[in-house]
Amino acid sequence: MRQLIRYGMVGAVSNLTIYFVYLLITYFGVEPKAAMTLVYIVGAFIGFIGNRKWTFAHRGASASAALRYALAYLLGYLLNFLILYTFVDRLGYGHQGVQAAAIVIVAGFLFVVLKNFVFREIIADAKK
Secondary structure: OHHHHHHHHHHHHHHHHHHHHHHHHHHOOOOHHHHHHHHHHHHHHHHHHHHHHHHOOOOOOHHHHHHHHHHHHHHHHHHHHHHHHHHHHHOOOOHHHHHHHHHHHHHHHHHHHHHHHHOOHHHHHHOO
16 A cells, blocks of 8 residues: 555656646647657656655666566557547547546556566565
């Protein structure tokens, strides 16, 4: 539960900031999926440091965790892209609300993947 709370705190600060940047750059004409791509990459870099050190207190090899993290975030990115494509491009919903919902959906997905795949060494160490 402590990890979930910490993940929520890291995510709330970074995702709110990134969402406002997303709104700002789409306001100035950047296409929503391109804007999401840009802010997603920035958020992923910020999130690795915060989640590895603080949320999950990971002490395993950082290089292998970084590779797993990149894979997890690639899957999260594809999920986010698919949500935008489906609900904005195909169904005609406003990108602002769809992206806000996508942030929550992708964050939930990523928490499960980060906890069980990316930063799993801490779980293995606790069982010793």
